[in-house]
Amino acid sequence: MTTLIRLTSTTAVAVVTACGVHVYTQGAVSTLADCSAPALQARAAQGTTITTAKVVEAAGKVPKHCQVDGTAASPGNQVNFRLALPERWNGKYYFVGVGGLGGSIGSLGKGLERGYASASTDTGHLSDDETWMANRAKEIDYGHRGTHVTAVAGKQLAGAFYGRTVEHAYFDGCSNGGRQALMEVQRYPTDFDGIIGGDPATGTPMQVGRALVYQKMLAKPENFLTQEKIELVSKATLAACDKADGLEDGLVTDPRTCSFKPDTLKCAGPDGPNCLNEGQLAVVKQIYEGAKINGQPYAWGFPFGHEGSNSGWRAWISGPEDPTKQADGTLAYTGRRLPSGYGLADSNMRFLALETDDPAFTWRAFKFPQDLARMKTMSEILSPLDADLRPYKNRGGKLLMYHGWSDPAISAYGTVGYYDKVSTIVGGQKEMDAFAKLYLVPGMHHCSGGPGPNEFDMLTALENWVEKGQSPAAVTATHRENGAVTRTRPLCPHPQVARYVGTGSIDDAANFRCAAPSVAGR
Numbered sequence: 001m002t003t004l005i006r007l008t009s010t011t012a013v014a015v016v017t018a019c020g021v022h023v024y025t026q027g028a029v030s031t032l033a034d035c036s037a038p039a040l041q042a043r044a045a046q047g048t049t050i051t052t053a054k055v056v057e058a059a060g061k062v063p064k065h066c067q068v069d070g071t072a073a074s075p076g077n078q079v080n081f082r083l084a085l086p087e088r089w090n091g092k093y094y095f096v097g098v099g100g101l102g103g104s105i106g107s108l109g110k111g112l113e114r115g116y117a118s119a120s121t122d123t124g125h126l127s128d129d130e131t132w133m134a135n136r137a138k139e140i141d142y143g144h145r146g147t148h149v150t151a152v153a154g155k156q157l158a159g160a161f162y163g164r165t166v167e168h169a170y171f172d173g174c175s176n177g178g179r180q181a182l183m184e185v186q187r188y189p190t191d192f193d194g195i196i197g198g199d200p201a202t203g204t205p206m207q208v209g210r211a212l213v214y215q216k217m218l219a220k221p222e223n224f225l226t227q228e229k230i231e232l233v234s235k236a237t238l239a240a241c242d243k244a245d246g247l248e249d250g251l252v253t254d255p256r257t258c259s260f261k262p263d264t265l266k267c268a269g270p271d272g273p274n275c276l277n278e279g280q281l282a283v284v285k286q287i288y289e290g291a292k293i294n295g296q297p298y299a300w301g302f303p304f305g306h307e308g309s310n311s312g313w314r315a316w317i318s319g320p321e322d323p324t325k326q327a328d329g330t331l332a333y334t335g336r337r338l339p340s341g342y343g344l345a346d347s348n349m350r351f352l353a354l355e356t357d358d359p360a361f362t363w364r365a366f367k368f369p370q371d372l373a374r375m376k377t378m379s380e381i382l383s384p385l386d387a388d389l390r391p392y393k394n395r396g397g398k399l400l401m402y403h404g405w406s407d408p409a410i411s412a413y414g415t416v417g418y419y420d421k422v423s424t425i426v427g428g429q430k431e432m433d434a435f436a437k438l439y440l441v442p443g444m445h446h447c448s449g450g451p452g453p454n455e456f457d458m459l460t461a462l463e464n465w466v467e468k469g470q471s472p473a474a475v476t477a478t479h480r481e482n483g484a485v486t487r488t489r490p491l492c493p494h495p496q497v498a499r500y501v502g503t504g505s506i507d508d509a510a511n512f513r514c515a516a517p518s519v520a521g522r
Contacts, residue, residue, distance in 0.1 A: 032087055034161070035066035043160035047073035048153045056084075061113045063087055066161070072121075072153040074145050076137030079124040081150040083117065084108045085161050090115035093155050093166045095147075095192070097173020097180040099447075101347060102142050103127025106177070114459075117166070119154035121146055123180075133351030143203075143381035144183040151184070151191045168466055172459060174198030174447040175409070178401075182384035182418075185399055189392035194462040197401045199410050199447050200418075202300075203383030204353070204375050206410055209290055209299030210345035211363035216283045218323060218331040222271065223279030225318045232274065233284060234308030236265055241304050246518075247500045251452055252305030253442040254497050254517060255405055260304045262288065287317070290411070293369055300414035306406035311449035316341040316408040330364075341409055352378055387421035389436065398465045399436040400458050400472070402491070404444030412440060419494060429495075437472055438494040453477030453489040474498075476509050490514060 032055050034040070041050040050070040058064045066085040071078040082105045094111030095118075098104060102123035111118030124141025125132035132138045141149075151169070159165050171192045173181045181197030217223050241258035242248050252258065262284050267275035276284060290301030307313045314320065319339035323331035333342060349363040355377035379385075392399070401419065403412040415438065423432040443452020456477040464470040474490035487507040490498050492514035504511035 032064065032066045032085075035068075035085070040068055040070075040157065040161065043157065044070070045153060045156045047149075048157065049073075049078070062109050063112060063115070065112055068157070070153075070157075072149040074124065074137065074141055074149045077124050077135075077141050077146075079121055079141055079146040079150050080105065080126075081119055081121040081154060082108065083119045083154050083157060084112050085117050085158060086112055086115055088115055089117060089162055091164075091167040092116050093158055093169040094118045095151055095154065095169070095171045096120040097147075097171065097177020098123060099175045099177055100344065101127070102146075102176065103129070103132075106173075110172075110459075116170075117154070117158035117162075119150065119158075121150040123147060133347070134357060139352065139378070140381055144180070144187050147180045147184060148188045148191060151188075168193045168463075170194045170196070170459070170462060170466075172196040176201050179203065179382075179384055181399075181401075185389055185392045185397070186384055186386040189389075189395055189397060192397065194398045194466040195400070196458045196462055197399065198458075199403050199407050199412075200384065200401065200415060201410055202385070202414055204348075204379035205299045205383065205385075205414070207345050207348040207353070207363075208366070208368060208372075208375075209301075209411075210341050211349060211366045212291055212299065212368060213283060213286050213317065214342060214345065214363055215366075216279070216286050217317075220279065220329055221325055221331060222277055223283055224323065224331060225280055225283055225313065226322070227314050227318065228273060229276060229280055230313045230318060231308045232265065232276070233262075234306060234312065236260070237304040237307065245497075247506065249506050251443045252303075252405065254440075255303035255305050257518060258304050287313075291368055297413070297417065298369070298372075300411035300417065302408070302411045303405050303413060306443050306445070306450055306452070307408065309445075309450070311408075311445040312406070313408050315339065316446065352382065354378060385418075387418060388425050389422050390426055393426060393431075393435040397435060398462060400439070400462050400465075401436070402439040402441060402456075402458060404441045404446065404450060404452070404454070406443050406450050406452065407446045409446040416440070416494065433471065433493075439475060439491040440494055440497075441477060441491055442489070442498075451479070453479045453487060453491070455480065456491060474509075474514050 035053050035055045037050045037053045040053050052069045054067055056065055056067045064087045068083040071080055094116035096106035098106045103125055104127050105122050106120035108118040124146035125138045155166050169192045171181055178197040178200030181195050182200050184191055237260050240260040241252045244257040245253040265276045266281050267277050271277040288301045291299040320337045321335035323333045326332050345363050353375050403415040405412050419438045444450045444454040448454050456475050461472040461475055474492050477489055477491050478485050479487040488509035490509045490512050492498050496514040497517045498512040499515040501511050
């Protein structure tokens with residue numbers, strides 16, 4: 001039984017429960033005395049098990065809070081989660097997505113700093129468990145269900161701990177976290193009031209695209225893209241594309257305006273440092289063109305621009321350590337530092353691609369498009385491709401997506417294509433603007449990095465939209481060098497792009513306006 005005793009008309013409420021008395025001041029609990037596993041277990045919903053709970057003292061910007069570790073039940077599995085309950089609560093719930101293949105819990109500091117009850121999950125398995133991909137329940141939990149069951153469990157537990165219902169719930173994730181975000185929108189539209197999905201992974205189509213690149217690049221040594229050849233490509237695309245968006249500023253603001261032709265880099269004679277040989281050119285074209293079925297993109301190709309640097313193609317495609325030649329003449333990665341894209345594609349193709357695992361099925365053996373039928377079941381589990389977001393829209397949910405134009409891991413064109421499909425289904429741009437916005441970030445690599453403006457605050461924009469009805473317009477983004485701000489730019493809601501007004505510093509966001517794009521096409 002719970003009894004509410006109002007101490008004053010506006011400032012405090014005492015909540016009397018079987019576990020004690022709690023005093024709330026302006027929506028914030030004043031004590032963490034009940035931060036213990038037994039006390040929290042008594043308030044947890046059926047299927048939620050609390051394993052540990054402890055008070056964590058304030059450190060830096062992160063406030064004093066109760067750190068709760070537990071599991072949420074799903075069919076055939078137990079999904080680990082962590083919930084952090086701040087001493088002074090803002091009445092809201094913040095869920096953090098996780099990257100890669102899951103298996104670990106995300107950092108909760110960002111939400112705690114703002115006073116959120118903050119949570120994350122390992123999506124239903126541990127990263128050191130080498131067998132999880134053979135367990136269908138764990139595959140489904142990684143695909144989508146693990147996020148859902150822990151979101152529900154965390155909201156319920158937060159409300160029970162503070163003695164009142166969570167006012168608003170938000171999700172925030174990038175990469176695989178962006179994939180989680182879209183799965184939540186599509187499959188569980190009532191879990192969150194507002195969702196942020198950055199650089200969203202597309203599951204099977206994305207891994208298919210990577211497999212096709214590695215089939216060409218690792219076929220023989222002369223096909224491999226060395227860092228020097230990647231930098232050659234990067235300089236060429238910048239030279240071709242920088243002015244195309246109307247402003248020469250060392251930044252490809254809108255790669256859709258660029259008509260760069262990779263063939264211009266083809267060696268006229270023998271291979272050399274300033275050209276691409278035939279095999280390297282085929283790899284570069286595969287990256288840019290992707291793969292199509294009946295003329296429609298299946299695995300999206302990548303935009304031109306900013307392929308170089310350690311966080312560009314080297315990080316995700318070629319790798320920090322070169323592959324070694326094998327007895328059959330092919331190349332293989334034998335070092336510990338794999339390209340991030342290769343590590344994910346290899347794991348997915350061996351263990352997650354097929355409904356029934358086949359030891360002989362690898363990215364080398366994959367045939368496009370013949371093998372897609374064998375991948376249908378897992379694609380449905382892993383890939384957030386359903387563009388009918390009307391249930392989420394109709395219940396009042398808000399969605400903010402963003403994607404780095406120069407993301408070397410997941411193509412921004414895929415996110416644009418998905419956005420456009422959603423827009424068609426919901427009834428056009430006006431209906432889309434009522435609940436979903438997409439921000440394309442020039443020069444940003446995967447979720448961060450790159451030469452573009454890659455620091456921005458989407459959470460505040462989302463809060464203002466959900467809680468105050470303020471539809472977001474431009475969001476200011478910042479680029480830093482050695483800790484100092486060197487450039488700011490407005491990020492404009494798609495389909496608008498930032499245009500220079502003609503006067504003032506090109507490094508100051510105040511001198512840009514959001515305007516309709518001028519797309520040349522590719």
